Amino acid sequence: VGPEAGADDRGDERIRRRNARSHRAILDTTTELLAEVGYGQLTIEGVAARAGVGKATVYRWWASKGALVIEAMSQQPTVPFDTDTGNLRADLLAAVRRMIDVLTDSPEGTVLPELTADLVRDPRLADQFRAQFLRPRRSAIEKVIQKAVERGELSPDVDIRLVLDASAGAVFYRYVVTGEPVTEDLATKLVSLLLDGTGSTREPPQPAAGQVRP
Amino acid sequence: VGPEAGADDRGDERIRRRNARSHRAILDTTTELLAEVGYGQLTIEGVAARAGVGKATVYRWWASKGALVIEAMSQQPTVPFDTDTGNLRADLLAAVRRMIDVLTDSPEGTVLPELTADLVRDPRLADQFRAQFLRPRRSAIEKVIQKAVERGELSPDVDIRLVLDASAGAVFYRYVVTGEPVTEDLATKLVSLLLDGTGSTREPPQPAAGQVRP
Numbered sequence: 538v539g540p541e542a543g544a545d546d547r548g549d550e551r552i553r554r555r556n557a558r559s560h561r562a563i564l565d566t567t568t569e570l571l572a573e574v575g576y577g578q579l580t581i582e583g584v585a586a587r588a589g590v591g592k593a594t595v596y597r598w599w600a601s602k603g604a605l606v607i608e609a610m611s612q613q614p615t616v617p618f619d620t621d622t623g624n625l626r627a628d629l630l631a632a633v634r635r636m637i638d639v640l641t642d643s644p645e646g647t648v649l650p651e652l653t654a655d656l657v658r659d660p661r662l663a664d665q666f667r668a669q670f671l672r673p674r675r676s677a678i679e680k681v682i683q684k685a686v687e688r689g690e691l692s693p694d695v696d697i698r699l700v701l702d703a704s705a706g707a708v709f710y711r712y713v714v715t716g717e718p719v720t721e722d723l724a725t726k727l728v729s730l731l732l733d734g735t736g737s738t739r740e741p742p743q744p745a746a747g748q749v750r751p
Numbered sequence: 752v753g754p755e756a757g758a759d760d761r762g763d764e765r766i767r768r769r770n771a772r773s774h775r776a777i778l779d780t781t782t783e784l785l786a787e788v789g790y791g792q793l794t795i796e797g798v799a800a801r802a803g804v805g806k807a808t809v810y811r812w813w814a815s816k817g818a819l820v821i822e823a824m825s826q827q828p829t830v831p832f833d834t835d836t837g838n839l840r841a842d843l844l845a846a847v848r849r850m851i852d853v854l855t856d857s858p859e860g861t862v863l864p865e866l867t868a869d870l871v872r873d874p875r876l877a878d879q880f881r882a883q884f885l886r887p888r889r890s891a892i893e894k895v896i897q898k899a900v901e902r903g904e905l906s907p908d909v910d911i912r913l914v915l916d917a918s919a920g921a922v923f924y925r926y927v928v929t930g931e932p933v934t935e936d937l938a939t940k941l942v943s944l945l946l947d948g949t950g951s952t953r954e955p956p957q958p959a960a961g962q963v964r965p
Contacts, residue, residue, distance in 0.1 A: 577868060651868040653927045654791060663930055671929060695949050699940055702929055703921040707913070709928065710920030713867045715885060716877055717912060726913055734948030735909050 562588040563595055567609035572644055576606060576651035603655045603662045610645045611669040618677040625685035626732060629704070632678045633724040636708050641719055645670070650713045675701060700731055776802040777809055781823035786858055790820060790865035817869045817876045824859045825883040832891040839899035840946060843918070846892045847938040850922045855933055859884070864927045889915060914945055 566588040570579050581602055585592045599605040620631035640646040656663040678701060685691045707727050711717045780802040784793050795816055799806045813819040834845035854860040870877040892915060899905045921941055925931045 575872075577872075649928075650871045653867045654865040657864045657927055658789075658791075667930055675929075691949055696940055696944075698929075698931060699921070699937075699944060700949060702925050702931060703917050703941065703944060705928070706920030706922070706924030707917040708920070709924050711916050713871055714863075714919070714923065715889075715912075715916055716881055717916060723913075726910055727917065730910075730913060730917060730945065730948070732948050734944070734946050735905055735914060 559588070559590050559594055560598060563590060563598070563605070564609045564612060567605055568613065568644070571606065571609065571648060576602075576648050579606065581605070601659075601662065603652065603659065604665060606648060606652070607662070607666045607669055610648055611673075613643075613645055615639075615643075615645075615674070618674070618681070621681050621684065623684075623688070625682070625688075625690045626728060628681045628685070629700075629732070630724055630728045632681070632701075633704050633708065633727055634721070635678075636705050637719055637724060640708060640712055649709075703731060704728075773802070773804050773808055774812060777804060777812070777819070778823045778826060781819055782827065782858070785820065785823065785862060790816075790862050793820065795819070815873075815876065817866065817873065818879060820862060820866070821876070821880045821883055824862055825887075827857075827859055829853075829857075829859075829888070832888070832895070835895050835898065837898075837902070839896070839904045840942060842895045842899070843914075843946070844938055844942045846895070846915075847918050847922065847941055848935070849892075850919050851933055851938060854922060854926055863923075917945060918942075 563584060566584050567579070570584060570587065574583075579602065581592055581595050584605065585595050588595075595605065599608065618632065618635055620628055622628055622631075638646075640649065652666065656666055679697055682691070682697045682700065686693050686695065686697075704727060708719060708723070711723065712719050717723075777798060780798050781793070784798060784801065788797075793816065795806055795809050798819070799809050802809075809819065813822065832846065832849055834842055836842055836845075852860075854863065866880065870880055893911055896905070896911045896914065900907050900909065900911075918941060922933060922937070925937065926933050931937075
């Protein structure tokens, strides 16, 4: 290894640092522009111009506007979901409140209804969204619900993902589709519905076997 | 009333008929173009050109592309929801299956994830969507669930809209956001979850008062 190789190393290092700076600048600019103009109006050209890079530089790392936006929103710092009261009802209520806050009052929540068309149309983009954005956020909640199974508060047969899809789905559907109110009252009633059901199928009380005198 | 007024009447009638033909042609063309290019690529210009009218004619009746598309999709003939088995579980299962079919396999279902951004951004458009498209479709299902209350299968306190939002929401959220499977199995499990709950809060069996010997 001679001095020539050493010079190459220093050159590589300069390129590597410049790349890292550009990469960071593009993501930060995307976050800024999302807040300013929204997903619909954001363009790769606009991001490149403000970040001081060429369009080709953006496309070297991201295949589409959707891919860039999903990486930018995935990197937003979020308060981790660390509720773990040891009581399923309280934990699920905290989870639903968190879903309401994110959807109605966060930059990522604003982007979500704008992304849905692209997610349905582009399965690769949907995979990226689920791996980078959705799964890390859901797994914290899944773990807390899983603990309720371990404590015996929930049957091991419970489909935790279905419970979470029905929770987040009711909130999302109200917010974007039906326009019914998305409030604290929704959180309480939704958790009751999912844990207790509508109570419709309760059979009239039967004498328990052990209590019937022979 | 002389012959002159009669001539005017005939003129008005001609204009009225021509307007009705243009109105119908614009809506039919919108439905065709939605199927061919989707909501994202559909333009008022494209509709006007194919329908053989000017852009101004389209804008005379519809304020935006969204308003035009919502009216066109609302007029699509749909098989009415006429399931009424007299059993809540069977009726709700039929309703969830219908939601799955519409979302995953109908022209209106294809448009829905593409509309969400516009619905959140434009409250007037959202009102139009709810009045023209959503309410007529939901009310048929609401009536069937209401009958379960009247039969005593459901408590009068049950929030029927919340049950429907959680049903449709879970289906919609899976389809567009989490990508979990939207299948017959989902319909069955979702109805069980909403009617029976997770079973988490069932207290250990207590002896019923009448069975305790004094």
